[in-house]
Amino acid sequence: MDKSRLIWKEEGKKQVFDCRIFSVWESYCRSPDKTSKQQTFSVLDAKDWAIIVPVMGEKFVMVWQWRHGARELSLEFPGGVFEPGENPQEAAVRELYEETGYKPDKITKIGEFSPNPAIMSNRLHFFLAEDLKGDGKQNLDEDEFVEVVLVDKEEVIKGMGQAPYIHALMGTALALYQKTLSF
Numbered sequence: 001m002d003k004s005r006l007i008w009k010e011e012g013k014k015q016v017f018d019c020r021i022f023s024v025w026e027s028y029c030r031s032p033d034k035t036s037k038q039q040t041f042s043v044l045d046a047k048d049w050a051i052i053v054p055v056m057g058e059k060f061v062m063v064w065q066w067r068h069g070a071r072e073l074s075l076e077f078p079g080g081v082f083e084p085g086e087n088p089q090e091a092a093v094r095e096l097y098e099e100t101g102y103k104p105d106k107i108t109k110i111g112e113f114s115p116n117p118a119i120m121s122n123r124l125h126f127f128l129a130e131d132l133k134g135d136g137k138q139n140l141d142e143d144e145f146v147e148v149v150l151v152d153k154e155e156v157i158k159g160m161g162q163a164p165y166i167h168a169l170m171g172t173a174l175a176l177y178q179k180t181l182s183f
Contacts, residue, residue, distance in 0.1 A: 005032050013043075021081070022046040046122045049090040051079035051169060053110070053177045054102060054129040058153055061100050061132065063146040067167070075151070075164040077173050088112075090127040092165065097130055098139040100148045105131035111176040124169065124177050 008029040027041045054061035057081040060077065067074045078099040082091040089107060097103050111126040140146065159165045160174055 009034075011038060012093045017040075041099055041146055043121060044120045047081040047121060048088070048091075048123045048125065049079060049081040050088055050125045050127060051077050051173045052107075052127045052129050053173050054096060054100065054104070054132055055076050055153075055177075056132055056150060059150040059157055060153055061102060061129075062115050062149055062151050063099055064146075064149060064164075065146045071162055072166065074167050074170075075149070076167050076170050078146075089127070091111050092125065092127040092129070098141075099144075099146055100134065101136045102129070102132040102134035103122055104129035105133065108180075110180050111172075113172060124172075125134050128177060128180060163178070 008031060010027055012028040012030050014025055014026050014028075016026055023045045025043045025045055027043050028038050029041055030036070030038055053075070062075055063078050064073055064075055066072075070090075078096050080095040080099070082088070083094070086094070088109065093103065093107060106129070108128045108130075109125065110128050113124050113126075114120065115122065115124045138146070138148070156165065156174065157178075160171050165171075
């Protein structure tokens with residue numbers, strides 16, 4: 001199959017909105033068959049981020065936090081956006097420590113996804129963190145309020161997809177973790 005016949009050509013773009021965590025661009029594209037008129041697509045441009053699955057025996061280290069979009073609390077694996085110049089593993093280790101006070105002796109990348117390739121440009125990197133050592137000192141951003149908890153793995157597996165496990169990307173993280181157990 002010639003997949004090149006599916007690729008749209010971007011002929012221009014313009015930023016239409018910018019805020020602290022993302023910007024919105026209009027992307028002016030021509031269809032692969034070049035017969036249609038130029039079409040406009042909206043793209044959310046955001047930094048890459050990492051989600052970390054921290055394991056302590058039969059428990060996961062997780063964080064409670066308020067999610068403004070859903071307007072409710074969510075129980076999640078720690079994670080966050082990359083700082084300028086960070087590679088994915090550095091970002092994962094930093095985010096884990098900032099949110100939970102734990103550092104891993106072993107960290108393994110278990111996957112990478114485009115969170116929503118229809119409209120988003122960034123990548124999401126997933127890591128498994130093991131052999132954790134903690135000092136309990138969080139280093140949260142000024143607008144970040146999280147509570148660290150240890151949760152039985154079985155509880156998370158059974159609860160995923162219902163409150164308080166409402167964040168869809170945590171389901172992806174859990175699936176990738178379970179995949180690592182099967183190999």
